[in-house]
Amino acid sequence: MARARRLDRSSDNPYPHGEQVEFQYEGRPMLGQAGEPLAVALLAGGVRIFGRSIKYHRPRSPFCLHGHCSGCLLRVDGLPNVRSCRTALRAGMQVERQLGWPGSGRDLFRTLDWVYGERLDHHSLLTSSGTLARMAMGFVRKMAGFGHPPTAEPGPPAPKRRMSVPAVVIGAGLAGLHAAVELGQAGHRVVVLEAEELAGGRLCDASCKLAGATGWAARRELLSRLSALPGVELRLGTPALAVYGDQAVLQVLAAGPDETLALEPQRLVVATGAYAPLPQFEDNDLPGVLGPRALDRLVCGHGVLPGEPVLIAGDAQETLELAAALVERGIALAGLVTDRPEPELPAQLRTAKVPRVAGHRILRARGGRWVQRVELAPAGRETPDLVLDCGLVAAEAPAAPAFELAHHAGCRVVFRSALGHLVQTDAEGHTSHGQVLAAGHCAGAGSAEEARLQGQRAGLACALGLKDEPGLRQRLAALKA
Amino acid sequence: MRDRADLVIIGGGVVGLSLAYHLARLGFTDVVVLEQGYLCFGASGRNGGGVRQQWSTEENIQLMKESVQMFRRLSSETGYNVWFRQGGYLFLARDAASAQGLEANVKLQNRCGVPTRLISPAEAQRVVPGLAPAGIQVCAYNPTDGVLFPFPAVWGMARAATQLGVAVETFTRVTAIEARGRQIVKVVTDRGAIATNRVVNAAGAWSVQVARLLGVELPNKPYRHEILISEPLKPFLDPMVSDLSDGTYFSQTMRGEICGGVSDPAEPSSMETRSSLRFLERMCRAMVRVVPTLANVRVMRQWAGFYDETPDGQPILGRVDEVDGFIQLHGFGGHGMMLAPIVGKLAAEWILRKADHALFQRYDLGRFKRGEVQKETFSIG
Amino acid sequence: MGKTIVCQCEDVTQGDLEDAFEQGFRDLESLKRYTGLATGLCQGKCCIAHAARFLAALKGGDEAAADPPRTRPLLQPTPISCFAGPEELSASPASREGQK
Numbered sequence: 030m031a032r033a034r035r036l037d038r039s040s041d042n043p044y045p046h047g048e049q050v051e052f053q054y055e056g057r058p059m060l061g062q063a064g065e066p067l068a069v070a071l072l073a074g075g076v077r078i079f080g081r082s083i084k085y086h087r088p089r090s091p092f093c094l095h096g097h098c099s100g101c102l103l104r105v106d107g108l109p110n111v112r113s114c115r116t117a118l119r120a121g122m123q124v125e126r127q128l129g130w131p132g133s134g135r136d137l138f139r140t141l142d143w144v145y146g147e148r149l150d151h152h153s154l155l156t157s158s159g160t161l162a163r164m165a166m167g168f169v170r171k172m173a174g175f176g177h178p179p180t181a182e183p184g185p186p187a188p189k190r191r192m193s194v195p196a197v198v199i200g201a202g203l204a205g206l207h208a209a210v211e212l213g214q215a216g217h218r219v220v221v222l223e224a225e226e227l228a229g230g231r232l233c234d235a236s237c238k239l240a241g242a243t244g245w246a247a248r249r250e251l252l253s254r255l256s257a258l259p260g261v262e263l264r265l266g267t268p269a270l271a272v273y274g275d276q277a278v279l280q281v282l283a284a285g286p287d288e289t290l291a292l293e294p295q296r297l298v299v300a301t302g303a304y305a306p307l308p309q310f311e312d313n314d315l316p317g318v319l320g321p322r323a324l325d326r327l328v329c330g331h332g333v334l335p336g337e338p339v340l341i342a343g344d345a346q347e348t349l350e351l352a353a354a355l356v357e358r359g360i361a362l363a364g365l366v367t368d369r370p371e372p373e374l375p376a377q378l379r380t381a382k383v384p385r386v387a388g389h390r391i392l393r394a395r396g397g398r399w400v401q402r403v404e405l406a407p408a409g410r411e412t413p414d415l416v417l418d419c420g421l422v423a424a425e426a427p428a429a430p431a432f433e434l435a436h437h438a439g440c441r442v443v444f445r446s447a448l449g450h451l452v453q454t455d456a457e458g459h460t461s462h463g464q465v466l467a468a469g470h471c472a473g474a475g476s477a478e479e480a481r482l483q484g485q486r487a488g489l490a491c492a493l494g495l496k497d498e499p500g501l502r503q504r505l506a507a508l509k510a
Numbered sequence: 511m512r513d514r515a516d517l518v519i520i521g522g523g524v525v526g527l528s529l530a531y532h533l534a535r536l537g538f539t540d541v542v543v544l545e546q547g548y549l550c551f552g553a554s555g556r557n558g559g560g561v562r563q564q565w566s567t568e569e570n571i572q573l574m575k576e577s578v579q580m581f582r583r584l585s586s587e588t589g590y591n592v593w594f595r596q597g598g599y600l601f602l603a604r605d606a607a608s609a610q611g612l613e614a615n616v617k618l619q620n621r622c623g624v625p626t627r628l629i630s631p632a633e634a635q636r637v638v639p640g641l642a643p644a645g646i647q648v649c650a651y652n653p654t655d656g657v658l659f660p661f662p663a664v665w666g667m668a669r670a671a672t673q674l675g676v677a678v679e680t681f682t683r684v685t686a687i688e689a690r691g692r693q694i695v696k697v698v699t700d701r702g703a704i705a706t707n708r709v710v711n712a713a714g715a716w717s718v719q720v721a722r723l724l725g726v727e728l729p730n731k732p733y734r735h736e737i738l739i740s741e742p743l744k745p746f747l748d749p750m751v752s753d754l755s756d757g758t759y760f761s762q763t764m765r766g767e768i769c770g771g772v773s774d775p776a777e778p779s780s781m782e783t784r785s786s787l788r789f790l791e792r793m794c795r796a797m798v799r800v801v802p803t804l805a806n807v808r809v810m811r812q813w814a815g816f817y818d819e820t821p822d823g824q825p826i827l828g829r830v831d832e833v834d835g836f837i838q839l840h841g842f843g844g845h846g847m848m849l850a851p852i853v854g855k856l857a858a859e860w861i862l863r864k865a866d867h868a869l870f871q872r873y874d875l876g877r878f879k880r881g882e883v884q885k886e887t888f889s890i891g
Numbered sequence: 892m893g894k895t896i897v898c899q900c901e902d903v904t905q906g907d908l909e910d911a912f913e914q915g916f917r918d919l920e921s922l923k924r925y926t927g928l929a930t931g932l933c934q935g936k937c938c939i940a941h942a943a944r945f946l947a948a949l950k951g952g953d954e955a956a957a958d959p960p961r962t963r964p965l966l967q968p969t970p971i972s973c974f975a976g977p978e979e980l981s982a983s984p985a986s987r988e989g990q991k
């Protein structure tokens with residue numbers, strides 16, 4: 030297994046990177062770049078196991094790098110369960126792993142995973158007698174809980190700001206930014222809430238291609254248009270946490286870096302994108318198995334390659350583009366595994382010598398503390414006919430739109446086998462809730478193009494809801510055509 | 511679904527299921543339980559799981575003592591771990607009236623054999639690390655109270671009853687009850703009808719609607735009651751802590767989450783089930799006041815359920831004047847989880863005439879007309 | 892080893908889903924409560940879609956059977972101190988330069 034290494038960065042890379050700083054990891058000094066996510070610094074420093082899982086004490090490691098899973102939780106400066114992929118590295122940070130005895134690295138409780146090879150049913154554990162059931166309780170209570178309670182001295186509570194605003198857009202991805210641009214151009218005041226420190230959503234991915242341009246270029250262009258609009262206020266690092274619909278006014282709760290916001294919008298556009306769920310195969314949670322967008326961000330964005338060669342599984346356009354982006358950066362691919370027998374490949378992949386395994390899927394991942402190889406099987410078969418060695422895996426999984434915030438508000442959310450749970454909208458982005466619109470991947474958009482279009486329409490429809498204007502109506506009609 | 515039954519129980523919450531379970535244990539299994547949603551849909555799947563013997567009337571103390579013993583056995587009886595952990599209950603009194611109330615309660619509880627003690631705020635800090643003693647006059651601590659996990663209690667009773675021969679029908683809503691004169695003849699659901707002469711109304715916050723199907727008016731009112739849990743942390747809090755000054759309560763679940771709620775005098779009666787920002791903020795302020803170091807703990811989820819409240823804070827149990835064979839088991843407010851085992855058992859014995867329990871006369875619906883009400887003063891949340 | 896993890900926060904496996912279905916927990920609300928999936932630190936972002944597909948498939952492709960369970964705040968765990976502040980700061984919007 031190759032050691033983790035840092036790649037050269039191109040000048041148009043939007044991800045932050047500062048000077049080298051020292052921090053403490055499990056009591057040892059370690060180096061990283063100020064401002065990069067702590068998880069990235071640790072992966073660059075060769076850390077493989079970030080912690081242990083709650084029940085079977087399986088090794089855990091970053092999977093999504095977008096703050097959506099629980100693979101990267103660490104204890105940081107006396108606070109438990111810190112998402113290290115969402116925490117910018119600072120000099121002097123004290124970082125420790127959680128769970129495991131004697132530690133997370135080598136954890137004797139892992140034997141539980143082997144003893145209960147099939148599964149451990151905690152519902153019926155030791156229920157044959159009252160005394161045994163109470164013993165089970167003692168054991169379970171010992172094992173329960175993620176980190177130890179916080180030891181950091183609490184600061185004063187965050188100040189809270191309540192604001193009435195005409196419009197709030199949640200999510201500064203492709204759809205949300207376009208919605209905000211439309212609203213801003215129509216002269217409305219709008220607050221855009223973005224959980225990440227970097228606006229752009231998928232536009233930050235190297236695999237994102239929009240009408241021939243790279244996502245990074247499209248992002249720069251869109252953000253400069255946005256900053257020219259005086260009514261648009263973009264709040265970064267400010268995750269929306271909830272939408273309350275039990276009062277006469279909608280309330281959007283968000284946690285900013287130094288204040289808590291309770292926004293009361295007349296109209297709300299939800300453009301929260303989608304999550305990367307776990308791909309389903311045996312030992313899918315092995316460290317080194319990542320979602321495609323996580324790998325994109327880690328390798329192409331932050332320029333950190335924790336293992337090589339890379340195996341890519343999936344045949345969505347973005348996944349193939351990701352493979353092409355890796356090839357472009359001179360990274361060795363262990364294979365490109367696709368369900369479909371003959372996917373249409375990007376140009377770089379057609380010329381590069383990439384081992385292609387068509388009509389296959391991953392059956393299981395193998396490796397002790399980090400993925401070392403994967404076993405592949407043809408569609409419909411349960412025995413592998415191919416084993417590929419690799420140092421990193423990006424595996425696609427069916428879509429999982431981020432429907433929750435719209436659901437809080439009471440918007441109708443439906444399930445579609447191919448698309449997941451999505452916020453139901455009409456052609457203009459209206460949901461079942463009169464004040465809420467939705468656009469982009471959370472509303473079922475399948476591609477970047479579609480997300481852009483949905484964002485524009487929802488922005489215009491939202492502006493029209495605030496104030497009727499014939500010009501806007503015409504523009505909306507044109508966009509729908 | 512069966513088309514006839516000796517007894518139909520409307521409501522698959524912990525109360526209805528406890529009755530079904532105890533009827534079945536007594537050999538009476540021609541019973542159908544009808545639940546409009548999934549098991550745990552009602553208050554029984556949304557509560558804090560608190561079980562305490564610290565009450566202000568001898569009757570409630572004795573009932574809860576029984577329930578505690580029954581919960582200790584429930585896991586092995588049903589094969590589902592209910593994780594009943596006796597980490598105690600700690601009440602905090604911040605004013606003279608509450609302090610006197612605690613003093614009187616403790617004497618009564620001790621007479622009933624419950625080992626509650628009055629302790630100083632300094633002593634309480636040993637029970638609850640990080641407790642802020644400022645402003646607390648005195649505390650009452652009973653180490654044998656506890657908390658459990660509500661879901662498996664519900665599933666366990668449902669499965670045990672089913673295995674003994676009772677039918678539990680989920681996603682089955684009662685839409686009408688037909689009667690001829692004073693006699694019930696049929697329960698109609700959205701999945702078909704069941705011929706029966708006896709119906710138990712164990713529909714919790716919906717019991718008013720169910721009673722109305724037979725023209726019976728109940729004085730109960732539903733109130734939204736909200737609750738939240740934190741991220742799961744390693745065990746550090748043993749008891750349920752309850753601040754009497756504002757009705758705050760919280761404890762640590764078996765999974766390590768801090769779980770609790772707070773009463774809200776401004777909450778109107780309604781069937782609202784959405785969450786509110788108001789609750790989130792009131793609860794967070796209340797928790798930090800009691801244990802300031804909780805400020806750094808993360809809130810993970812909040813949700814809401816109903817308190818099914820009666821005018822005197824006591825449940826409504828027993829017959830009604832208007833219709834024969836229509837038995838009421840509802841109005842459990844914020845303590846139906848802890849009362850369910852014993853009330854289900856006593857009700858089963860009473861219905862099958864194995865024993866007569868005064869409870870079912872004293873707490874019948876008629877008491878409001880007769881003016882015989884005795885208020886339970888020690889309800890929280 | 893040899894487990895297919897469905898929910899990585901609570902270590903719920905594909906076997907757990909199948910067992911829950913066998914035990915009669917055949918709607919998403921019940922599947923969630925019985926297995927614990929979607930109740931952990933990620934609150935279901937990584938698992939609920941798979942559970943829905945699992946359920947819909949076992950119910951003969953019935954997509955309506957997989958409507959999402961009731962979604963509750965918060966979207967991500969957030970410190971109590973963020974909500975324990977005084978009632979109100981000010982009603983005026985903050986103008987924050989250099990944010991874009």
Ligand SMILES: Cc1cc2nc3c(=O)[nH]c(=O)nc-3n(C[C@H](O)[C@H](O)[C@H](O)COP(=O)(O)OP(=O)(O)OC[C@H]3O[C@@H](n4cnc5c(N)ncnc54)[C@H](O)[C@@H]3O)c2cc1C
Pocket residue numbers: 520521522523524525526544545546547550551552553554555556557558559560561682683684685712713714715716717720735736737771814815816817839840841842843844845846847848849
């Ligand atoms: C947030 C919260 C915290 C609480 N904390 C505690 C605590 O710590 N300790 C404690 O002891 N108690 C607590 N309680 C109270 C406790 O949960 C209730 O008292 C108890 O669950 C009541 O049980 P039940 O069976 O009467 O009602 P429910 O559990 O509500 O059951 C009634 C059932 O009837 C069904 N139903 C209604 N109408 C129909 C119909 N027409 N057809 C078919 N089915 C129907 C409903 O769907 C429901 O499932 C709390 C309650 C809440 C909301």
Ligand code: FES
Pocket residue numbers: 068090091092093094095096097098099100101102112113114115
């Ligand atoms: S939350 Fe950090 S890797 Fe998924």
